[in-house]
Amino acid sequence: MNIKDVSARTNLPAKTIRYYEDIGLITPARSENGYRRFSENDLHKLAFVGRARHLGFSIEDCRNLLALWGDDGRSSADVRAIAQSHLHQIEAKLRELSEMRDTLARLVQCCAGDSRPDCPILEDLAKTHI
Amino acid sequence: MNIKDVSARTNLPAKTIRYYEDIGLITPARSENGYRRFSENDLHKLAFVGRARHLGFSIEDCRNLLALWGDDGRSSADVRAIAQSHLHQIEAKLRELSEMRDTLARLVQCCAGDSRPDCPILEDLAKTHI
DNA sequence: ATTGAGCTTCCAGTAGCTGGAACCCCTATA
DNA sequence: TATAGGGGTTCCAGCTACTGGAAGCTCAAT
Numbered sequence: 493m494n495i496k497d498v499s500a501r502t503n504l505p506a507k508t509i510r511y512y513e514d515i516g517l518i519t520p521a522r523s524e525n526g527y528r529r530f531s532e533n534d535l536h537k538l539a540f541v542g543r544a545r546h547l548g549f550s551i552e553d554c555r556n557l558l559a560l561w562g563d564d565g566r567s568s569a570d571v572r573a574i575a576q577s578h579l580h581q582i583e584a585k586l587r588e589l590s591e592m593r594d595t596l597a598r599l600v601q602c603c604a605g606d607s608r609p610d611c612p613i614l615e616d617l618a619k620t621h622i
Numbered sequence: 623m624n625i626k627d628v629s630a631r632t633n634l635p636a637k638t639i640r641y642y643e644d645i646g647l648i649t650p651a652r653s654e655n656g657y658r659r660f661s662e663n664d665l666h667k668l669a670f671v672g673r674a675r676h677l678g679f680s681i682e683d684c685r686n687l688l689a690l691w692g693d694d695g696r697s698s699a700d701v702r703a704i705a706q707s708h709l710h711q712i713e714a715k716l717r718e719l720s721e722m723r724d725t726l727a728r729l730v731q732c733c734a735g736d737s738r739p740d741c742p743i744l745e746d747l748a749k750t751h752i
Numbered sequence: 753a754t755t756g757a758g759c760t761t762c763c764a765g766t767a768g769c770t771g772g773a774a775c776c777c778c779t780a781t782a
Numbered sequence: 783t784a785t786a787g788g789g790g791t792t793c794c795a796g797c798t799a800c801t802g803g804a805a806g807c808t809c810a811a812t
Contacts, residue, residue: 635800635801641800645799655807655809675799
Protein backbone atom coordinates (compact mmCIF):
# COMPACT_ATOMS: atom_id res chain seq x y z
CA MET A 493 0.00 0.00 0.00
CA ASN A 494 1.25 3.49 -0.82
CA ILE A 495 1.52 6.33 1.61
CA LYS A 496 -1.67 8.13 0.67
CA ASP A 497 -3.85 5.14 1.40
CA VAL A 498 -2.04 4.53 4.66
CA SER A 499 -2.59 8.15 5.54
CA ALA A 500 -6.31 7.81 4.80
CA ARG A 501 -6.66 4.63 6.82
CA THR A 502 -4.63 5.71 9.84
CA ASN A 503 -5.72 9.33 9.86
CA LEU A 504 -2.10 10.37 10.05
CA PRO A 505 -0.73 12.97 7.61
CA ALA A 506 1.71 11.54 5.06
CA LYS A 507 4.33 13.94 6.39
CA THR A 508 3.94 12.47 9.84
CA ILE A 509 4.25 8.93 8.54
CA ARG A 510 7.50 9.81 6.77
CA TYR A 511 8.67 11.44 9.96
CA TYR A 512 7.87 8.29 11.93
CA GLU A 513 10.01 6.35 9.52
CA ASP A 514 12.80 8.91 9.88
CA ILE A 515 12.90 8.43 13.62
CA GLY A 516 12.68 4.68 13.30
CA LEU A 517 9.20 3.90 14.61
CA ILE A 518 8.44 1.98 11.43
CA THR A 519 10.57 0.68 8.58
CA PRO A 520 8.34 0.14 5.57
CA ALA A 521 9.69 -1.74 2.55
CA ARG A 522 10.42 0.02 -0.72
CA SER A 523 9.11 -0.73 -4.18
CA GLU A 524 11.47 -0.71 -7.14
CA ASN A 525 10.47 2.82 -8.00
CA GLY A 526 11.50 3.97 -4.53
CA TYR A 527 7.97 4.33 -3.19
CA ARG A 528 7.30 3.17 0.35
CA ARG A 529 5.35 -0.09 0.44
CA PHE A 530 3.47 -0.52 3.73
CA SER A 531 2.58 -3.89 5.18
CA GLU A 532 -0.39 -4.65 7.40
CA ASN A 533 2.03 -4.69 10.29
CA ASP A 534 3.18 -1.18 9.44
CA LEU A 535 -0.45 -0.11 9.36
CA HIS A 536 -1.11 -1.56 12.79
CA LYS A 537 1.97 0.02 14.24
CA LEU A 538 0.97 3.40 12.85
CA ALA A 539 -2.56 3.07 14.17
CA PHE A 540 -1.13 2.06 17.54
CA VAL A 541 1.14 5.07 17.66
CA GLY A 542 -1.66 7.33 16.50
CA ARG A 543 -3.84 6.21 19.36
CA ALA A 544 -1.06 6.45 21.91
CA ARG A 545 -0.14 9.94 20.73
CA HIS A 546 -3.78 10.89 20.93
CA LEU A 547 -3.66 9.84 24.58
CA GLY A 548 -0.72 12.15 25.00
CA PHE A 549 2.09 9.60 25.18
CA SER A 550 5.40 11.01 24.03
CA ILE A 551 7.18 9.58 21.02
CA GLU A 552 9.68 7.92 23.34
CA ASP A 553 6.80 6.38 25.30
CA CYS A 554 5.39 5.17 22.01
CA ARG A 555 8.71 3.64 21.07
CA ASN A 556 8.81 1.75 24.36
CA LEU A 557 5.19 0.70 24.14
CA LEU A 558 5.72 -0.55 20.59
CA ALA A 559 8.69 -2.59 21.77
CA LEU A 560 6.64 -4.07 24.61
CA TRP A 561 3.79 -4.65 22.21
CA GLY A 562 6.02 -6.75 19.99
CA ASP A 563 7.61 -8.57 22.89
CA ASP A 564 5.69 -11.68 23.79
CA GLY A 565 7.69 -12.20 26.95
CA ARG A 566 6.85 -8.76 28.30
CA SER A 567 5.20 -8.26 31.65
CA SER A 568 2.13 -6.10 31.94
CA ALA A 569 3.89 -4.34 34.80
CA ASP A 570 6.26 -2.65 32.35
CA VAL A 571 3.41 -1.24 30.33
CA ARG A 572 1.56 -0.25 33.45
CA ALA A 573 4.59 1.66 34.71
CA ILE A 574 4.77 3.75 31.55
CA ALA A 575 1.06 4.41 31.55
CA GLN A 576 0.99 5.29 35.22
CA SER A 577 3.88 7.68 34.96
CA HIS A 578 2.14 9.33 32.06
CA LEU A 579 -1.08 9.44 34.03
CA HIS A 580 0.67 11.28 36.84
CA GLN A 581 2.03 13.81 34.39
CA ILE A 582 -1.44 14.37 33.02
CA GLU A 583 -2.86 14.82 36.47
CA ALA A 584 -0.19 17.36 37.36
CA LYS A 585 -0.89 19.24 34.14
CA LEU A 586 -4.60 19.17 34.93
CA ARG A 587 -4.06 20.70 38.34
CA GLU A 588 -1.86 23.39 36.90
CA LEU A 589 -4.32 24.19 34.16
CA SER A 590 -7.31 24.41 36.43
CA GLU A 591 -5.41 26.81 38.64
CA MET A 592 -4.72 28.91 35.57
CA ARG A 593 -8.33 28.70 34.54
CA ASP A 594 -9.57 29.83 37.92
CA THR A 595 -7.22 32.76 38.07
CA LEU A 596 -7.98 33.83 34.53
CA ALA A 597 -11.72 33.35 34.89
CA ARG A 598 -11.69 35.53 37.97
CA LEU A 599 -9.72 38.21 36.20
CA VAL A 600 -11.89 38.16 33.10
CA GLN A 601 -14.96 38.34 35.33
CA CYS A 602 -13.60 41.41 37.10
CA CYS A 603 -12.73 43.15 33.87
CA ALA A 604 -15.38 45.54 32.67
CA GLY A 605 -14.38 44.94 29.08
CA ASP A 606 -15.37 48.41 28.04
CA SER A 607 -13.40 51.29 26.63
CA ARG A 608 -12.02 52.46 29.93
CA PRO A 609 -8.30 52.06 30.36
CA ASP A 610 -8.33 50.57 33.84
CA CYS A 611 -8.09 46.83 33.68
CA PRO A 612 -7.79 44.43 36.60
CA ILE A 613 -6.12 41.84 34.38
CA LEU A 614 -3.13 44.03 33.66
CA GLU A 615 -3.07 45.22 37.24
CA ASP A 616 -2.86 41.67 38.43
CA LEU A 617 -0.16 40.72 35.97
CA ALA A 618 1.83 43.77 37.00
CA LYS A 619 1.68 42.91 40.69
CA THR A 620 5.26 43.11 41.65
CA HIS A 621 6.72 40.24 43.61
CA ILE A 622 10.20 41.49 42.84
CA MET B 623 21.52 46.03 37.73
CA ASN B 624 23.33 43.12 36.14
CA ILE B 625 21.65 40.05 34.76
CA LYS B 626 22.28 37.76 37.69
CA ASP B 627 20.49 40.03 40.15
CA VAL B 628 17.62 40.49 37.71
CA SER B 629 17.45 36.75 37.37
CA ALA B 630 17.30 36.35 41.15
CA ARG B 631 14.64 39.01 41.57
CA THR B 632 12.39 37.93 38.71
CA ASN B 633 12.93 34.20 39.07
CA LEU B 634 13.71 33.99 35.38
CA PRO B 635 16.88 32.21 34.19
CA ALA B 636 19.50 34.53 32.75
CA LYS B 637 19.28 32.62 29.49
CA THR B 638 15.59 33.37 29.30
CA ILE B 639 16.14 37.05 29.97
CA ARG B 640 18.68 37.24 27.15
CA TYR B 641 16.24 35.41 24.96
CA TYR B 642 13.52 37.93 25.81
CA GLU B 643 15.86 40.67 24.71
CA ASP B 644 16.63 38.78 21.50
CA ILE B 645 12.98 38.66 20.56
CA GLY B 646 12.43 42.27 21.53
CA LEU B 647 10.31 41.99 24.68
CA ILE B 648 12.78 44.19 26.53
CA THR B 649 15.66 46.40 25.44
CA PRO B 650 17.94 46.89 28.40
CA ALA B 651 20.71 49.50 28.20
CA ARG B 652 24.36 48.51 28.00
CA SER B 653 27.23 49.50 30.22
CA GLU B 654 30.56 50.50 28.70
CA ASN B 655 31.90 47.01 29.21
CA GLY B 656 29.05 45.57 27.18
CA TYR B 657 27.13 44.21 30.14
CA ARG B 658 23.36 44.61 30.13
CA ARG B 659 22.19 47.28 32.55
CA PHE B 660 18.58 46.73 33.61
CA SER B 661 16.30 49.54 34.71
CA GLU B 662 13.41 49.24 37.13
CA ASN B 663 11.13 49.35 34.12
CA ASP B 664 12.93 46.37 32.59
CA LEU B 665 12.48 44.53 35.87
CA HIS B 666 8.78 45.24 35.92
CA LYS B 667 8.35 44.15 32.35
CA LEU B 668 10.19 40.91 33.03
CA ALA B 669 8.13 40.23 36.13
CA PHE B 670 5.00 40.96 34.14
CA VAL B 671 5.99 38.56 31.40
CA GLY B 672 7.01 35.96 33.95
CA ARG B 673 3.61 36.09 35.54
CA ALA B 674 1.76 36.05 32.23
CA ARG B 675 3.84 33.08 31.03
CA HIS B 676 3.09 31.34 34.28
CA LEU B 677 -0.58 31.76 33.45
CA GLY B 678 0.12 30.10 30.14
CA PHE B 679 -0.02 33.15 27.88
CA SER B 680 2.08 32.70 24.76
CA ILE B 681 5.00 34.98 24.03
CA GLU B 682 2.94 36.74 21.38
CA ASP B 683 0.15 37.24 23.91
CA CYS B 684 2.74 38.66 26.27
CA ARG B 685 4.00 41.01 23.62
CA ASN B 686 0.47 42.29 23.04
CA LEU B 687 -0.29 42.54 26.74
CA LEU B 688 2.94 44.45 27.32
CA ALA B 689 1.99 46.88 24.56
CA LEU B 690 -1.44 47.37 26.09
CA TRP B 691 0.12 47.71 29.50
CA GLY B 692 2.26 50.56 28.31
CA ASP B 693 -0.57 52.19 26.38
CA ASP B 694 -2.50 54.62 28.56
CA GLY B 695 -5.21 54.99 25.96
CA ARG B 696 -5.93 51.28 25.85
CA SER B 697 -9.36 49.90 26.49
CA SER B 698 -9.84 47.09 28.95
CA ALA B 699 -11.82 45.30 26.25
CA ASP B 700 -8.63 44.62 24.30
CA VAL B 701 -6.98 42.96 27.27
CA ARG B 702 -10.13 41.09 28.09
CA ALA B 703 -10.30 39.70 24.55
CA ILE B 704 -6.81 38.27 24.78
CA ALA B 705 -7.44 36.81 28.21
CA GLN B 706 -10.77 35.34 27.21
CA SER B 707 -9.41 33.71 24.09
CA HIS B 708 -6.65 32.23 26.20
CA LEU B 709 -9.18 31.10 28.76
CA HIS B 710 -11.10 29.25 26.07
CA GLN B 711 -7.94 27.52 24.93
CA ILE B 712 -7.21 26.45 28.49
CA GLU B 713 -10.71 25.12 28.91
CA ALA B 714 -10.44 23.10 25.70
CA LYS B 715 -7.12 21.70 26.85
CA LEU B 716 -8.65 20.82 30.19
CA ARG B 717 -11.47 18.88 28.58
CA GLU B 718 -9.03 17.02 26.36
CA LEU B 719 -6.75 16.20 29.26
CA SER B 720 -9.50 14.94 31.50
CA GLU B 721 -10.67 12.66 28.73
CA MET B 722 -7.13 11.32 28.49
CA ARG B 723 -6.94 10.93 32.22
CA ASP B 724 -10.19 9.00 32.40
CA THR B 725 -9.20 6.64 29.62
CA LEU B 726 -5.76 6.08 31.04
CA ALA B 727 -6.97 5.69 34.60
CA ARG B 728 -9.42 3.06 33.46
CA LEU B 729 -6.73 1.20 31.56
CA VAL B 730 -4.24 1.33 34.40
CA GLN B 731 -6.95 0.12 36.75
CA CYS B 732 -7.71 -2.85 34.52
CA CYS B 733 -4.06 -3.77 34.20
CA ALA B 734 -2.95 -6.44 36.63
CA GLY B 735 0.55 -5.02 36.65
CA ASP B 736 2.11 -8.40 37.25
CA SER B 737 4.48 -10.48 35.22
CA ARG B 738 1.90 -11.92 32.86
CA PRO B 739 2.19 -10.77 29.28
CA ASP B 740 -1.47 -9.98 28.70
CA CYS B 741 -2.08 -6.30 29.16
CA PRO B 742 -5.34 -4.43 28.57
CA ILE B 743 -3.46 -1.20 27.95
CA LEU B 744 -1.66 -2.54 24.91
CA GLU B 745 -4.81 -4.29 23.78
CA ASP B 746 -6.70 -1.04 23.89
CA LEU B 747 -3.99 0.88 22.08
CA ALA B 748 -3.90 -1.81 19.42
CA LYS B 749 -7.64 -1.67 18.83
CA THR B 750 -7.77 -1.26 15.13
CA HIS B 751 -9.98 1.45 13.75
CA ILE B 752 -8.25 1.14 10.41
C1' DA C 753 49.82 38.04 38.59
C1' DT C 754 46.48 35.00 38.77
C1' DT C 755 42.34 32.84 39.98
C1' DG C 756 37.35 32.48 39.76
C1' DA C 757 32.96 34.32 39.05
C1' DG C 758 30.23 36.66 35.94
C1' DC C 759 29.36 38.54 31.59
C1' DT C 760 29.28 38.34 26.37
C1' DT C 761 28.15 36.07 21.69
C1' DC C 762 27.10 32.39 18.79
C1' DC C 763 25.85 27.75 17.48
C1' DA C 764 23.18 23.76 18.14
C1' DG C 765 19.62 21.04 20.10
C1' DT C 766 15.08 20.02 22.30
C1' DA C 767 9.57 17.86 20.56
C1' DG C 768 6.89 16.74 16.97
C1' DC C 769 5.88 17.81 13.35
C1' DT C 770 4.73 21.05 8.99
C1' DG C 771 5.49 23.71 4.66
C1' DG C 772 7.76 24.23 0.51
C1' DA C 773 10.91 23.52 -3.37
C1' DA C 774 12.73 20.63 -6.78
C1' DC C 775 12.41 16.60 -8.96
C1' DC C 776 10.87 11.61 -10.32
C1' DC C 777 7.01 8.27 -11.71
C1' DC C 778 2.71 6.58 -13.59
C1' DT C 779 -1.58 6.78 -16.02
C1' DA C 780 -4.90 8.86 -19.01
C1' DT C 781 -6.29 11.61 -22.58
C1' DA C 782 -6.01 14.72 -27.06
C1' DT D 783 3.32 10.87 -28.78
C1' DA D 784 3.18 14.87 -26.07
C1' DT D 785 1.40 16.46 -22.09
C1' DA D 786 -1.18 17.16 -17.98
C1' DG D 787 -2.40 15.54 -13.47
C1' DG D 788 -1.74 13.44 -9.38
C1' DG D 789 0.91 10.42 -7.16
C1' DG D 790 5.62 9.76 -4.97
C1' DT D 791 10.64 11.14 -3.34
C1' DT D 792 14.38 14.01 -0.86
C1' DC D 793 16.12 17.81 1.63
C1' DC D 794 15.98 22.19 3.93
C1' DA D 795 13.80 25.47 6.82
C1' DG D 796 10.69 26.87 10.33
C1' DC D 797 7.55 26.60 14.23
C1' DT D 798 7.56 27.48 20.25
C1' DA D 799 10.15 28.84 24.01
C1' DC D 800 13.71 28.08 25.55
C1' DT D 801 18.35 25.47 27.12
C1' DG D 802 23.22 23.80 26.98
C1' DG D 803 27.75 24.54 25.87
C1' DA D 804 32.00 26.56 23.99
C1' DA D 805 35.10 30.41 23.47
C1' DG D 806 36.40 34.51 25.10
C1' DC D 807 36.05 39.10 27.64
C1' DT D 808 35.76 41.71 32.38
C1' DC D 809 36.03 42.44 37.09
C1' DA D 810 37.12 41.93 42.03
C1' DA D 811 39.93 39.74 45.28
C1' DT D 812 43.96 37.50 46.77
